[in-house]
Amino acid sequence: MLTAYYHLLLRDLRLALRSRHELANPLIFFVLVVTLFPLAVTPTPEALQTMAPGVIWVSALLAVLLSLDRLFKLDYEDGSLDQLMLSPNPLMILVLAKVTAHWLLTGLPLVIIAPLLGMFMSLPADAVSVLIYSLLLGTPVLSLVGAIGVSLTVAVNRGGVLLSLIILPLYIPILIFGANAVDVASDGLPVTGQLLFLGAVLALALSLAPLATSVALRITASR
Amino acid sequence: MNWSEFFNMGGYAFFVWTSYALTFAVIVANIVFPIMQRKKVIARIRRAIRREQIELDKKSA
Amino acid sequence: MWNWIQRFSSPKHFYSMSAPLIKWFSAGALLIGLYGLYLGLFVAPTDYQQGESYRIIYIHVPAAWMSLFVYMVMAVSSGIGIIWQIRLADMVAAASAPIGASFAFLALVTGSLWGKPMWGAYWVWDARLTSELILLFLYLGYMALQSAIEDQRSADKASGLLAIVGVVNIPIIHYSVEWWNTLHQGATVTKFDKPSMHIDMLIPLLLMAVAFKLFYAAVVLVRTRNEALYRDRNRRWVRELVERL
Numbered sequence: 337m338l339t340a341y342y343h344l345l346l347r348d349l350r351l352a353l354r355s356r357h358e359l360a361n362p363l364i365f366f367v368l369v370v371t372l373f374p375l376a377v378t379p380t381p382e383a384l385q386t387m388a389p390g391v392i393w394v395s396a397l398l399a400v401l402l403s404l405d406r407l408f409k410l411d412y413e414d415g416s417l418d419q420l421m422l423s424p425n426p427l428m429i430l431v432l433a434k435v436t437a438h439w440l441l442t443g444l445p446l447v448i449i450a451p452l453l454g455m456f457m458s459l460p461a462d463a464v465s466v467l468i469y470s471l472l473l474g475t476p477v478l479s480l481v482g483a484i485g486v487s488l489t490v491a492v493n494r495g496g497v498l499l500s501l502i503i504l505p506l507y508i509p510i511l512i513f514g515a516n517a518v519d520v521a522s523d524g525l526p527v528t529g530q531l532l533f534l535g536a537v538l539a540l541a542l543s544l545a546p547l548a549t550s551v552a553l554r555i556t557a558s559r
Numbered sequence: 560m561n562w563s564e565f566f567n568m569g570g571y572a573f574f575v576w577t578s579y580a581l582t583f584a585v586i587v588a589n590i591v592f593p594i595m596q597r598k599k600v601i602a603r604i605r606r607a608i609r610r611e612q613i614e615l616d617k618k619s620a
Numbered sequence: 621m622w623n624w625i626q627r628f629s630s631p632k633h634f635y636s637m638s639a640p641l642i643k644w645f646s647a648g649a650l651l652i653g654l655y656g657l658y659l660g661l662f663v664a665p666t667d668y669q670q671g672e673s674y675r676i677i678y679i680h681v682p683a684a685w686m687s688l689f690v691y692m693v694m695a696v697s698s699g700i701g702i703i704w705q706i707r708l709a710d711m712v713a714a715a716s717a718p719i720g721a722s723f724a725f726l727a728l729v730t731g732s733l734w735g736k737p738m739w740g741a742y743w744v745w746d747a748r749l750t751s752e753l754i755l756l757f758l759y760l761g762y763m764a765l766q767s768a769i770e771d772q773r774s775a776d777k778a779s780g781l782l783a784i785v786g787v788v789n790i791p792i793i794h795y796s797v798e799w800w801n802t803l804h805q806g807a808t809v810t811k812f813d814k815p816s817m818h819i820d821m822l823i824p825l826l827l828m829a830v831a832f833k834l835f836y837a838a839v840v841l842v843r844t845r846n847e848a849l850y851r852d853r854n855r856r857w858v859r860e861l862v863e864r865l
Contacts, residue, residue: 484785488778492768502761502782505754506789509796516800537792548785551702555777556769565661569672571737578676578730582683585726586835589719593842600850604862607853 340425341433348437352406363445366399370453381458388457389467389518393511395453396446396471397478401500403442404482407434408490408557417490417557427550435476435483435546443475459522466521466531470514473534480545481506487552510537629708631848632857638841645838649831656827664821676734677821682829683727684752688790690720690836691755694762695787698780708844710776711851713783714766715843719836721759727752747801751794758786772851 352359373391374384411417420430450471454464485503489495517530568575627633660678667674694716701709731749732742743749762779769775817825852858 484781488765488782489768491774495768498761498764498768501757501764505757505761505793506785508754509789509792512796512800516803533796544788548781552778552781555781556774568675569666571671571673574673574733574737575675578679578733581729582679582726585722589722589835589839592718593839593846596846597842597849600846600853601862601865604849604853604858608859608862 337425337429340423341429344420344430344433345437348434349440351410352437352441359441362399362403362442363449365402366395366446367449367453369395369398370456374456384456384458385460385522388454388459389463389515389522391457392450392453392467393470393474393515393518396450396475397504397507397511399446400442400475400478400482401503403438404479404486404499404503405496407438407479407483407486408553409486412490412557417553421553421558427553428546431483431487431546431549431553432542435479435549438483439476439479443471443479446475447471459518462524463518463522466527467518469531470517470527470534473531473538474510474514477510477534477538477541478507480541483549484545484552487549488556490553491556510534513537625706629706631708631711631852634708635845635848635857635861638845642838642841645834645841649834649838652827652834653831656824656831659820659827660824664824665818667821670738673734673737674821676730678824678828680727680730680734681825682832683723683730684748685829686832686836687720687724687727687752687755687759689833690716690723691758691783691790692787693840694720695783698776698783702777702780702784707776707851708848710773710780711844711847712840713780714776715840715847716836717759717763717766719839719843721756721763723832723836724752724756724759728756745801747798750801751797754793754797755790758790762786 370392373387377383377387408417411420421427423430447468450467451464454467459467482503485499485506488502489499492498513530513533517527517534520530521527566572566576628637656678661675664675666672694713697709697713697716700706701713728749731746731752735744735746735749736742762782765782766775766779769778849858849861
């Protein structure tokens with residue numbers, strides 16, 4: 337079972353690395369969107385610092401949302417998804433492998449580049465480290481919950497906007513606590529509560545999301 | 560109770576009565592749309608019956 | 621017993637059984653609603669802090685409760701449909717969504733109209749209103765997914781799964797929004813939460829809540845019958861029924 341997980345994880349990573357030019361797109365989008373905000377307002381450090389947590393978090397959300405398509409679409413189109421569903425390995429494990437690959441390719445780069453964006457938005461150093469922690473805990477949840485949405489819409493043509501409509505309400509709790517953690521850290525206040533909440537949601541998502549995703553795949557993606 | 564006082568709702572007439580009017584509208588909509596939906600479904604089924612009848616008549620002719 | 625359930629959950633059986641129920645539910649909704657309105661508008665005393673504008677509560681709170689109740693029914697029906705493959709449950713879920721969404725919308729608008737005299741603004745990011753707005757989005761997502769998938773069974777199961785995921789998320793969302801809201805409360809007292817309500821104000825509120833639920837029962841029966849007719853449109857029981865109409 338674990339070997340199946342690793343094999344699928346490595347396979348997804350290898351496939352993604354073949355079209356390396358596409359990999360950077362969510363990352364570039366993330367940086368680009370965050371850059372738009374200082375351009376749209378008077379970029380005084382105080383103003384930027386006030387909106388930084390929200391802006392960075394919402395942009396991260398949107399970057400992950402846009403990249404979710406790659407999770408199942410290609411496999412659905414060439415039939416590998418059917419093969420995966422016929423596999424003797426539990427579908428949940430396979431889903432978890434694909435979601436891990438997705439996070440490594442999309443979420444993790446966002447976490448790594450976050451300090452740069454923190455600097456763009458005049459975030460103090462304490463807040464930047466909390467930003468990294470919150471994104472580290474939050475982006476896997478975005479991939480996990482996003483997988484549920486993608487599995488429901490994979491067979492729908494041009495289901496991109498529909499996906500956003502379905503997923504974004506579910507993302508709101510993560511957004512609230514993630515952005516708030518960074519906000520509060522800027523004032524030097526403790527953030528353990530918020531980070532614990534994010535950790536709890538991550539644990540919940542890890543246990544339930546692959547199950548929901550595999551059920552959804554069997555409903556929508558089996559021909 | 561004084562009727563003009565009642566309609567005035569202590570100066571909040573607009574807010575209170577608009578709320579109640581909107582409620583009435585939502586309730587009416589929830590009655591009208593299902594009834595319209597029913598008529599449409601039945602009409603569609605009738606048309607299908609007629610179409611199939613025509614097909615059968617053509618075949619037996 | 622299983623055979624009994626299967627027999628009574630056939631769309632054909634449901635269709636004939638539901639006709640008298642609609643009349644009873646409608647009558648109940650109308651009578652209780654009118655009585656509740658009478659008590660709420662004429663008998664209940666004026667609030668000493670908010671004046672007459674508080675009377676919007678007799679619509680706003682029942683509508684909000686209604687939207688949540690209908691979503692629960694939707695999620696449970698979807699669960700029954702997915703687990704036990706009872707098509708009638710799928711039909712009830714699909715039929716409930718527009719009703720619940722319309723009441724979520726009503727709760728938002730009446731909340732906004734109540735907010736203006738209270739807080740001076742048509743919209744404030746109050747915890748209850750924000751949660752209600754997110755609930756409306758959950759409804760809209762459900763309806764969008766239903767209509768996007770062509771195959772009826774897949775559409776039912778997919779949106780049903782979404783409803784179940786939504787129901788699990790509702791407490792999390794509600795708690796998060798409440799928590800978020802307490803950070804930005806400031807001095808505004810939210811009059812939406814009345815910990816102690818005068819009994820003369822409470823009774824009309826509860827009556828209106830019951831009336832709304834009965835109204836939902838009547839409307840969902842009508843809509844579910846439409847679903848049954850449409851989905852079984854090629855089956856004999858529907859054909860015979862339509863010809864007799």
